[in-house]
Amino acid sequence: MKNKIDKFDLQIMSVLAKNARINYRQLAELLNTTRQRVSRRLERLEREGVIKKYTIIPDFDRLGYIYVAIGISLKPGAPIEKIIETLKEDEEVKVIQRAIGYHQLIVHLVAPKNMKEIERKIHELSKKVEGLEGMDMSFVTDIVKFELV
Amino acid sequence: MKNKIDKFDLQIMSVLAKNARINYRQLAELLNTTRQRVSRRLERLEREGVIKKYTIIPDFDRLGYIYVAIGISLKPGAPIEKIIETLKEDEEVKVIQRAIGYHQLIVHLVAPKNMKEIERKIHELSKKVEGLEGMDMSFVTDIVKFELV
Structure with missing residues (x-):
C-alpha cells in the first residue's frame, strides 16, 4: 500500500520544484531536520513515483x-x-x-x-x-x- | 558577450533533462569526459541562464x-x-x-x-x-x- 502524502513530503517537493539540484544537507537545513530523515523520505517519494522526474527548464x-x-x-x-x-x-x-x-x-x-x-x-x-x-x-x-x- | 551553445552543452542538458539530480562524476562518465570539464561548463550554462531552472515533475x-x-x-x-x-x-x-x-x-x-x-x-x-x-x-x-x- 502506498503511503499518504503529508506536509513534510510537500515541503521537500516544494523546495525541489524551485531547485531540484539542492543536496540532502541543504534540504535538511532548510527544513530544519536531519539529513537522514530527508534522504529516507525523498527515496520513498521517488520509489513510489510521487516525484515522476527531475528535469530542467532551458532558455x-x-x-x-x-x-x-x-x-x-x-x-x-x-x-x-x-x-x-x-x-x-x-x-x-x-x-x-x-x-x-x-x-x-x-x-x-x-x-x-x-x-x-x-x-x-x-x-x-x-x-x-x-x-x-x-x-x-x-x-x-x-x-x-x-x-x- | 554570451558564448555560443555547442554540441557538448546540448549533451549535458539532454542528460539533465532526463535526470536533473545526476552528479558531476556520473555526468562526466556518461559523456566520456572529465568531472572538471563538466562542472565548468555546467556552471557557465547556469550563470548565463541557458539552464533557467532545475525542477521536478510530480504525480x-x-x-x-x-x-x-x-x-x-x-x-x-x-x-x-x-x-x-x-x-x-x-x-x-x-x-x-x-x-x-x-x-x-x-x-x-x-x-x-x-x-x-x-x-x-x-x-x-x-x-x-x-x-x-x-x-x-x-x-x-x-x-x-x-x-x-
Whole structure:
C-alpha cells in the first residue's frame, strides 16, 4: 500500500520544484531536520513515483529553438493510447500531456528557428495523429514561471 | 558577450533533462569526459541562464490535486506585462508561459479534487486577467513525457 502524502513530503517537493539540484544537507537545513530523515523520505517519494522526474527548464531562445505548444482535439473514438505511443518516439516532441476538456492531448515540440521547417514538422505531426479533429498552436516566447509543486 | 551553445552543452542538458539530480562524476562518465570539464561548463550554462531552472515533475493525482492547463486569449491591447505580474504572485498558478498564436498566455494551475473549488479558482483567475477574451480549459490526466531538451 502506498503511503499518504503529508506536509513534510510537500515541503521537500516544494523546495525541489524551485531547485531540484539542492543536496540532502541543504534540504535538511532548510527544513530544519536531519539529513537522514530527508534522504529516507525523498527515496520513498521517488520509489513510489510521487516525484515522476527531475528535469530542467532551458532558455529555448538561447538554444536556437522555437518552442510550440499544440492543443489537439480528437474525434470521438480516436485511438489515444496508440497516438501517444507513436508521439513518444518522436525526438522533437518534448512534452505529451493527456487531458480531458477543451483539448484531449497537449503536445510541445521544439524546432529550429525556421518557419518552413516548423511547417514541415507540424504537417508530419498531424499525419501521426489518427482521428485528428483540430490543432491549436501557440509559439511560446517565454516561460515566466514553472514550479509544479 | 554570451558564448555560443555547442554540441557538448546540448549533451549535458539532454542528460539533465532526463535526470536533473545526476552528479558531476556520473555526468562526466556518461559523456566520456572529465568531472572538471563538466562542472565548468555546467556552471557557465547556469550563470548565463541557458539552464533557467532545475525542477521536478510530480504525480498530481498522488498529491491529491487536479492539474488544469488554461489557454488564454486576450483582447488586442491587453496589458500582458501587468497580467503576468499579477498571476506570478498567485501560489496556485504553477506555470505561466507567454506566447503568440492561438493563445497569448498559457497558465497551469493546481487545485484540490473538488469541482466547486476549481470553479471558484477559475472565476478568480478570470477576474485577474484584464482584457480577457476567452479561456480554453483542459484537465491534465497524465504527463506522459516531459524532457524539454
